Amino acid sequence: MTDMTGWSVERLHDDHSQALRETRVLYDSQTDHQRLRVFENPTFGRVLTLDGVVQVTERDNFIYHEMLTHVPILAHGCPRRVLIVGGGDGGMAREVLKHRSVESVTMVEIDGGVVEFSKEYLPSISDGAFEDPRLDLVIADGAAFMRETEGGFDVIIVDSTDPVGPGEVLFTDTFYDHARQALTEGGILVTQNGVPFMQGDELSGTMRAFRALFEDWTCYLATVPTYAGGPMAFGWGSTGTAARRTDAETLRARFEAAAIETDYYTPEVHLGAFALPPYVSRLLP
Secondary structure, three states: OOOOOOEEEEEEEOOEEEEEEOOEEEEEEEOOOOEEEEEEEOOOEEEEEEOOEEEEEOOOHHHHHHHHHHHHHHHHOOOOEEEEEEOOOOHHHHHHOOOOOOOEEEEEEOOHHHHHHHHHHOHHHHOOHHHOOOEEEEEOOHHHHHHHOOOOEEEEEEEOOOOOHHHHHHHOHHHHHHHHHOEEEEEEEEEEOOOOOOOHHHHHHHHHHHHHHOOEEEEEEEOOOOOOOOOEEEEEEEOOOOHHHOOHHHHHHHHHHHOOOOOOOOHHHHHHOOOOOHHHHOOOO
């Protein structure tokens, strides 16, 4: 047996694991909901794990956060109210708030401890987002909030953990139905749906629900190095059919007007992300 002392070993999947070397542990604590750890890795910088599973790193978080924000926001064209479910590290809020057209962002995070220690130990990920006056941070259960909200959101982003523990309820048909009702006409819901090669059932379950609820539904892909097992899938559901058909010229004009800098997202990447390989397409009902 290889000595794994000094390594963080993730065992999310039954037949596959990944390990990241720890050069320094900065935080290790059990909250009411999960075990939080932050450590440093030479390649990925500071790394946050929840119950041993990588959630975010300083070096590659831009891919995940840019693709879950700029794709729906620029496809929509002029969202004014955005809801983020989860996202306690603040990275999703950081990217949403880059858009001047967004007037308000409601962020619902179940674990206030994640927010507080992210501010202290991972400040580069939120990059000041928690101080933006447009952000309304709500510490509450995301499913309960979605059930009770009056809605009126143009874009809803579900930045959830995997469907185990506290995150499990965010993958149910009931939750997606409440999210659909909380959207405006032409609104867009996007979700993280794991790595299809390793977690195909997760994507299929969400897509079955989306097919019943949305006028337009599919998924799109991006590759995030620390989410091992191939490209990651993001669910897409819209109450209208026009947003996903937005052409490259329009996306380019919106992107330039937004005047934001990105390290992964471009209008061309946006369009290409919806081109699915057959093994992923077969997971869609």
